[in-house]
Amino acid sequence: MTTFLGMPTTAPRGVGNLRGDEPFPAAARKALGNAQLRRNLGHATTTIRAKSGAVIGELPDWQELRTAGSALKADTMARLPELLVQLEEKVTAAGGVVHWAADANEANRIVTELVQATGHDRVIKVKSMATQEIGLNEALEAAGIEPVETDLAELIVQLGHDKPSHILVPAIHRNRAEIREIFLREMPGVDPALTDEPVILAGAARRYLRETFLSTKVAVSGANFAIAETGTLAVLESEGNGRMCLTLPETLITVMGIEKLVPTWQDLEVFLQLLPRASTGERMNPYTSMWTGVTPGDGPQNFHLVLLDNGRSAVLADEVGRQALHCIRCSACLNVCPVYERTGGHAYGSVYPGPIGAVLSPQLTGVEDNASLPYASSLCGACFDACPVKIDIPSILVHLRNEVPHPRAEQAVMASAAYTMDHPKLYAAAQHAAKLSRFSGRRLPPPFNGWTASRDLPEPPPETFRDWWAKR
């Protein structure tokens, strides 16, 4: 006998960073008015696109790798419950402790209590999307625990009392002059003669972080991959700061979304080729740290793994939308997206911006809480082509648009348009009516004023094609 437990729940309101304060068009409007932001983003995305495109072009089997990555993720999702149990068994056998968190509140509580149990009041953090998603830093601060971000860009965001705007390059919206100002204002013990040269800025961050690395006993990380077969966790990064966090402290707490799983060690062969080339445009990832439970006398002697759902089971229940869980957080879709390139990440209101955010955030929260995001795309398809695991983002966007609550007036217009188009005589009459109403020019009433604000409508032709054909 089976027990029906109900549909899986979405990510709770009032905690975490999956919902914005205003709909996408309004937030985008503000971002578009920021000329410095447009310059910073245009420069950064163009640079990453060129670098990534060049190294992807070197691989003759890139398309086969994408297909393999997609198939591995589809297989993982189809067997997720049993693979998660296998992971728990392996991590536990290797000396780790596994915790299951249904949502952001539960995960924040588990991590806070684990830190409190160590008796320390500061943690160093490896850059992690999952902990940003659940608002862990805010929860730790509320409990009197100081979280210190150690990824350079994430540190810039934290010191600037800002929010990340890109999955991989969270301070992509800042240029070096702005970063210098933030460091001068916020970084304890910074040299007042600091310049905006990248090497000088990195040096300042290094001096600040080294002291923190050596004096902090607890670290919090996310995970890029977890291997069910061995219980191994993996973090990929470019700076080495993550490795400091993963090796120096006494206690390591890893918060991982349940979809980060791969079945076997060998599966990493595919993803370790796909991820660096698609994300930073590197042939090989610079720092790949892997650990399996606890190794006596080497590295953290207490390891906790927090498995986070927070709406993921609800995504998995959607036949079309579930492929959003295949995402390996490479950001390739952000870097090629013409919308993201112009609005930046903050306009999406979620830690997951860009095309993947537009399909993932509404599914995690329920579409009614992020109703404008599925429309934050021109459906140009660049994201689908760029995705290293072939997530068909345009199809998911179109699918989610069907589930969004539509405005009444729009429903009426769309229903009558469909009715007219299903009746050729009515349709021909409507064509002529449009012509007579002089539906053209420079100023139209709502909802078409959005068009005529910047674009003219053409003069209607003297006759439609079907009129011309009928007279031939």
Place this chain on the structure above:
Amino acid sequence: MRIALFVTCLADTMFPAAAKATVRLLERLGHEVVFPAGQTCCGQMHINTGYQKDALPLVRRHVRTFAPYDVVVAPSGSCVGSVRHQHAMVARAAGDEGLAARAEDVAGRTYELSELLVDVLGVEDVGAYYPHRVTYHPTCHSLRMIRVGDKPQRLLRHVRGLELVELPAAEQCCGFGGTFALKNADTSTAMLADKMRHVLGTGAEVCTAGDSSCLMHIGGGLSRLDAGVRTVHLAEILAATEAA
């Protein structure tokens, strides 16, 4: 060859010149063009705006209208994309497997103009004459949804008198995106601004594409700027000759 014209609602209503040019071109190449009565709209606007259920009768109508024909052509990569990649999906979502199968059958016989010319009719030099400096915008759905590749450019390179100039960042969306241009008008305009900057930078007199919708968008922006560059559908260039 007997070819059924799927005119598309936009070309029919607002841009009949592109549709008439398609007819003239195919007839000049010795083919018979028929215009199946009863056709209206493929339903793409409804599907892409989240009104898939409202689109179902339009899909049914389209499939019924074009089922009797061996070859169907449309002067639009986007509408062909909808027929090819969305019609069966809409039918399946409504639980109508029979319609889905018929939709796939029609989709397999439906071609965008440059595909029909190059792949089906095997012609790249259509005997056109168009003495202008032209840049080509590949349009997202032609490029990434139905993947016409460089077929339009191959056709344009054979046009006598035509100087084809490359459009920088050509593969980037112009910002149209159907109702995206209304729902996200500001972002759409920012995308259009960059597209226009690139078009104007080529020094071309004419910007062409295989989709009237994207051309309406780019052309609407250029008209607002009084930029002195016009948008012309690919079919009109290919239909032009010394005689006319």
